[in-house]
Amino acid sequence: MSGLSLKLWTAAFFAFCLAEKEHGIVYPRMLESRAATGERMLKINADLTLTLQKSKVFADDFLFSTTDGNEPIDYYIKAEDAERDIYHDSTHMASVRVTDDDGVEVEGILGERLRVKPLPAMARTSDGLRPHMLYEVDAHENGRPHDYGKFSDPSTRMSKTGSSTTSVYKIPLEEYPSLYQMIDERKVSALRQNVLHIKAYFAVIKANLRYASFVFPKVQLRITGITMNKKVSVNPAFSKLYEHPIRHEFSEAPYSVLLCIRITPLLLSTCCFILFYTLKNIVIASIYLNFQWYAYLGTACSEWKVGMSEDRPTSYYGAYVFAHELGHNLGCQHDGDGPSDWVKGHIGSADCPWDDGYLMSYKMQDQRQYQFSYCCQREVRNLYNRPEFKCLRERYTTKTIKRSSKLPGRMTTLSNYCQRVYMYDEGMHADPVSELP
Numbered sequence: 001m002s003g004l005s006l007k008l009w010t011a012a013f014f015a016f017c018l019a020e021k022e023h024g025i026v027y028p029r030m031l032e033s034r035a036a037t038g039e040r041m042l043k044i045n046a047d048l049t050l051t052l053q054k055s056k057v058f059a060d061d062f063l064f065s066t067t068d069g070n071e072p073i074d075y076y077i078k079a080e081d082a083e084r085d086i087y088h089d090s091t092h093m094a095s096v097r098v099t100d101d102d103g104v105e106v107e108g109i110l111g112e113r114l115r116v117k118p119l120p121a122m123a124r125t126s127d128g129l130r131p132h133m134l135y136e137v138d139a140h141e142n143g144r145p146h147d148y149g150k151f152s153d154p155s156t157r158m159s160k161t162g163s164s165t166t167s168v169y170k171i172p173l174e175e176y177p178s179l180y181q182m183i184d185e186r187k188v189s190a191l192r193q194n195v196l197h198i199k200a201y202f203a204v205i206k207a208n209l210r211y212a213s214f215v216f217p218k219v220q221l222r223i224t225g226i227t228m229n230k231k232v233s234v235n236p237a238f239s240k241l242y243e244h245p246i247r248h249e250f251s252e253a254p255y256s257v258l259l260c261i262r263i264t265p266l267l268l269s270t271c272c273f274i275l276f277y278t279l280k281n282i283v284i285a286s287i288y289l290n291f292q293w294y295a296y297l298g299t300a301c302s303e304w305k306v307g308m309s310e311d312r313p314t315s316y317y318g319a320y321v322f323a324h325e326l327g328h329n330l331g332c333q334h335d336g337d338g339p340s341d342w343v344k345g346h347i348g349s350a351d352c353p354w355d356d357g358y359l360m361s362y363k364m365q366d367q368r369q370y371q372f373s374y375c376c377q378r379e380v381r382n383l384y385n386r387p388e389f390k391c392l393r394e395r396y397t398t399k400t401i402k403r404s405s406k407l408p409g410r411m412t413t414l415s416n417y418c419q420r421v422y423m424y425d426e427g428m429h430a431d432p433v434s435e436l437p
Contacts, residue, residue, distance in 0.1 A: 023136060026116070027129035028106045040087065042098060042106065044116065045134070050094050052087035056220070057203050059178065063225035064199075077199070086203040093209055093370055095319065097200040103130045108204040109316045112369070113137050137315045177219065177300065177326065177392060182227040198228055204316065210323040210359060213371035219380070221326070298331040298343035298383060301391035305329065327360050331383040332376035335361045347382055349375035
């Protein structure tokens with residue numbers, strides 16, 4: 001790394017340390033709920049009490065992929081297990097993980113900029129309450145970042161983004177875009193390489209609070225899988241992020257990464273959007289890029305259904321970033337921008353002013369920052385009626401194993417078993433002399 005790059009990295013780290021502002025120590029506790037619906041009441045301090053409702057963000061059975069040494073491991077997790085401690089409060093736009101097995105412990109988002117996290121090294125109060133830090137993160141900038149795009153080769157538009165022919169489908173009352181997430185090794189390290197922490201962190205970020213503003217159809221995200229990447233050598237997809245020598249090529253980095261994804265073909269074909277999380281600021285040709293997020297416009301269900309996000313530990317910026325970027329992926333321009341020639345039949349958002357401050361701008365001045373504008377919702381309905389966006393109209397369920405009286409070893413061959421266990425290694429088979437009779 002050059003001296004200039006090293007200085008810039010150091011400056012970036014120092015700036016990050018200054019980005020969190022302490023608001024003091026608090027001792028959250030549960031109150032007896034008086035609500036008729038039985039929501040849990042969580043008192044953060046004298047000024048803030050949350051009315052907690054259970055959050056739903058995972059598909060019923062979602063895939064979790066990780067490694068043991070250099071060996072890949074894939075397994076399915078029940079949504080109810082992953083979401084057991086995840087709650088939200090739509091009034092305060094709060095999304096938190098809450099446990100009370102041994103005293104109340106809270107971590108997550110308490111609004112636009114306010115956050116809370118436990119302080120395990122500090123002593124409890126005399127009545128057993130756990131100490132927590134209440135802190136504030138810096139606000140997003142209100143500029144107009146170029147956070148979405150298209151490929152530099154204009155010939156790809158005609159063959160890949162679909163036709164302008166519209167087939168009329170009945171718009172459903174609810175729509176469930178599915179999401180697959182990949183996390184790079186530094187993000188994994190920041191989350192202590194702990195499966196429970198990683199599931200909880202992304203469940204908090206993906207709470208459907210911002211998508212509640214969609215009226216017709218109602219949009220609710222579902223996480224269908226997570227890849228926890230511990231080493232670049234095991235899954236080299238993230239190394240592609242740093243192989244583009246000049247800045248103007250960086251917008252094509254997400255697609256290069258997509259070509260290297262090691263996930264099952266079925267999952268790749270059924271999820272609507274793939275998101276890469278990283279802690280790395282991108283350094284290209286010794287030029288520091290304070291990269292935060294990027295997505296391709298109107299590419300849900302296509303081979304370009306990919307985005308990237310830089311997420312700082314404990315900031316939970318991803319809650320806003322992801323909602324915004326998935327809006328681009330579903331076809332929404334920034335408010336105030338006209339139609340794009342990249343997406344055929346695109347309407348655009350020219351009739352929704354940027355200064356209104358909805359989620360597809362960065363104005364952030366009132367509660368509208370948590371809502372999608374009329375123009376964005378109109379665009380989602382527009383693309384929904386196109387055949388190439390059929391994944392938005394389909395619901396996929398995990399196939400379960402049928403019950404049988406036969407032993408597992410009698411239901412398959414050793415070679416088939418080896419091929420499934422070592423699915424990423426071509427030509428894997430069992431020794432023929434070891435086959436069952």
